[in-house]
Amino acid sequence: MVVNLYSKVDCPLCEKAKAVLQELQKEYDFQINEIDVYSDDALLxxxxxxxxxxEIDGEEIDYGMIQKEILRKRLLRELNS
Incomplete structure (x- = not known):
């Protein structure tokens, strides 16, 4: 499974979100695909x-202050389906 992380350079919240995802990778098998929103005008x-x-499977799961428990629940649901 691939989890998309839309972010930008020099973004403290983005770094925190990436850290949360990396913590969850210790529990669940998924890849992080980090996408810089400045690389595409439509994304920006x-x-x-x-x-x-x-974003997981085309669905925006959380944004801004990323919450680990919200992501954990969604990952569990995705992996158990």
Whole structure:
């Protein structure tokens, strides 16, 4: 499974979100695909005020202050289906 993390350079919240995802990788088998919103104008327009954004299977799971428990619940649901 691949988890997309929409972020940007020099973003403290993005670094925290990545750390949360890396912690969850110790419990669950998934890859982190980090995407810089400044690499695509459409992504920048869509996410610039929301970043970081965590997306699993095309669904935005959480954004801004990423909460570990929200991600854990969604990962469990995805892995058990």
């Amino acid at each position: 327009e869509k996410y610039q005020l929301m970043i970081p954004v965590v």
